[in-house]
Amino acid sequence: MSNSVPAGYAPLNSETLPFYLCDKLPSHLNLGGEPAEWKVEEVGDGNLNLVFIVRGREKTIVVKQALPYVRAAGESWQLSLTRAYFEYNVLNVEAKFAGHDLVPEVYFYDQDMAIFAMEFLTPHVILRKELIAGKTFPSLAEDVGIFLAKTLFHTSDIGMNAVDKKALVSKFAVNHELCQITEDLIFTEPYFDAERNNWNSPLLDADVHKIWQDQEMIQVAMRYKYKFMTEAQALLHGDLHSGSIMVTETETKVIDPEFGFMGPMAFDIGNYIGNILMAYFSRPGWEQDHNKCVEYQAYLLQEINTTWQVFVTHFKQLWNDKQQGDAFPREIYQSGLGMSALELAQDTFFATLLEDTLVNAGLEMNRRIIGFAGVADFKQIADAELRAQCERRALKLARELIVHAKQYKNIDSIGQFAQGC
Numbered sequence: 043m044s045n046s047v048p049a050g051y052a053p054l055n056s057e058t059l060p061f062y063l064c065d066k067l068p069s070h071l072n073l074g075g076e077p078a079e080w081k082v083e084e085v086g087d088g089n090l091n092l093v094f095i096v097r098g099r100e101k102t103i104v105v106k107q108a109l110p111y112v113r114a115a116g117e118s119w120q121l122s123l124t125r126a127y128f129e130y131n132v133l134n135v136e137a138k139f140a141g142h143d144l145v146p147e148v149y150f151y152d153q154d155m156a157i158f159a160m161e162f163l164t165p166h167v168i169l170r171k172e173l174i175a176g177k178t179f180p181s182l183a184e185d186v187g188i189f190l191a192k193t194l195f196h197t198s199d200i201g202m203n204a205v206d207k208k209a210l211v212s213k214f215a216v217n218h219e220l221c222q223i224t225e226d227l228i229f230t231e232p233y234f235d236a237e238r239n240n241w242n243s244p245l246l247d248a249d250v251h252k253i254w255q256d257q258e259m260i261q262v263a264m265r266y267k268y269k270f271m272t273e274a275q276a277l278l279h280g281d282l283h284s285g286s287i288m289v290t291e292t293e294t295k296v297i298d299p300e301f302g303f304m305g306p307m308a309f310d311i312g313n314y315i316g317n318i319l320m321a322y323f324s325r326p327g328w329e330q331d332h333n334k335c336v337e338y339q340a341y342l343l344q345e346i347n348t349t350w351q352v353f354v355t356h357f358k359q360l361w362n363d364k365q366q367g368d369a370f371p372r373e374i375y376q377s378g379l380g381m382s383a384l385e386l387a388q389d390t391f392f393a394t395l396l397e398d399t400l401v402n403a404g405l406e407m408n409r410r411i412i413g414f415a416g417v418a419d420f421k422q423i424a425d426a427e428l429r430a431q432c433e434r435r436a437l438k439l440a441r442e443l444i445v446h447a448k449q450y451k452n453i454d455s456i457g458q459f460a461q462g463c
C-alpha cells in the first residue's frame with residue numbers, strides 16, 4: 043500500500059457526501075429517498091478522522107473517511123490514508139471471531155477515497171462519556187472480557203494455525219505509521235521533554251519533571267516499548283480505550299480499530315484497564331457527594347476484576363477446546379502430558395499476561411496525563427487544582443503498576459493500592 047494520496051482522493055463534506063454515496067452504495071443498502079434529501083452530519087470528535095452520520099428516509103449509516111493528516115494536530119502532522127484500510131480489515135476479523143453482537147457491521151470500503159461505511163449504532167453512546175456521567179453497565183465487563191478473549195485467542199498461535207497467523211502478521215505489519223504513533227506517544231514522549239507533551243501545567247510541572255528522572259520506571263517503559271514493537275502475539279484492536287467502545291444498558295460495541303496490528307495481547311487489555319482506572323481517579327472531579335463517589339469507584343474496580351476474570355475464563359475455555367494452533371500443541375497437552383500440564387502452562391501464561399497488562403495499564407495512564415493525547419475524564423474537570431489532585435493519584439498508581447507489576451499476583455490487589463492513593 044502506498045503512503046501517497048491517490049489521484050481520486052478528496053475529503054468529503056456534508057454537501058458532497060450524498061452524491062459520492064449514491065454512486066458507491068451497494069444496491070442492497072437503500073437509504074430511502076433522494077440523496078439530496080439525506081441529512082448528513084459530521085460528528086467526528088476523535089483525533090484522526092472525519093465521521094459522518096447519513097440519514098435517509100429508511101436507513102441511517104455511518105461513514106468514516108481518513109484525512110491525509112492528524113485531525114487533532116492539523117496539516118503539519120501528515121499521516122497516510124491507509125488507516126481506513128486497516129480499520130475496515132480489523133473490523134472484519136474482529137467480527138469473524140467476536141461476532142456482530144460486539145463489533146459493528148461494515149458495508150463497503152473504497153481504497154481511493156480512504157472511506158468506509160458501517161452500521162449506525164443507536165441509541166449507543168461512547169463509554170467514556172457515560173463513565174464521566176457516572177452510569178453503570180450490567181453487561182460491560184462480560185462483553186469486553188469476551189471480546190478480548192475471542193479476538194486475542196483466535197488470532198494467536200494458540201488458536202490459529204501458523205500459516206494464517208503469519209499472513210496476519212504480514213498484512214498488518216504495513217500499519218507501521220499508526221504503530222509509530224503509539225510507540226512515540228505512549229512509550230517514548232511522556233518520558234522526556236517532548237514538544238508534543240501536554241500536561242496540566244504549571245500544577246503538574248514538578249510531578250512530570252520527577253518522572254523524567256525516574257530511571258527505574260523509564261527502564262521498564264523502554265522494555266515494554268520493545269515488547270510492543272517485537273511481540274506479534276495476536277491481532278490487537280490497538281486503541282482499546284473507553285472512547286473506542288459504544289454502549290447501551292444492555293449492549294457493547296467495540297469501534298475504531300485503526301491502530302490494529304499483530305502485537306502483545308497485554309497492550310489491549312492494559313489499555314482498557316488503564317482507562318477504567320482513569321475513570322476511577324477522575325471521579326472526585328465529577329462527583330461531589332463523597333459516598334456516591336466512593337460507591338462508583340468501587341463499581342469501577344469491580345468492572346476491572348470482572349473483565350479480567352471473564353477474559354481468563356473464556357480464553358482458557360477456548361484453549362482447552364482448541365482444534366488448531368501450533369503453540370501449546372494438542373499432541374502434547376490434550377493427549378500427551380495431559381490436562382494438569384495444560385493447567386500449569388496456562389497458569390504461567392496468565393501470570394505473565396497479568397504482569398504485562400498491569401505495566402501497559404500504567405503506561406497508558408502516564409501518557410494520557412503527560413503526553414499529546416489527553417482524556418476528557420481529566421481534561422474536562424474545570425477546577426485545575428482538583429484535576430491535578432486526581433491526576434497525581436493516578437500517576438502514583440501508574441508508577442506502582444509499571445515498577446512493581448510482578449508483585450500483583452491477582453487483579454483484585456491493585457484495587458487496594460488504588461484506594462490507598
Ligand code: SR1
Pocket residue numbers: 088089090112223224227281415
Ligand atoms: C495522533 S493520535 C493520538 C491518539 O488518538 C488515538 O485515539 C490514539 O489513542 C492515539 O494515541
Ligand code: MG
Pocket residue numbers: 088089281286298
Ligand atoms: Mg480512535
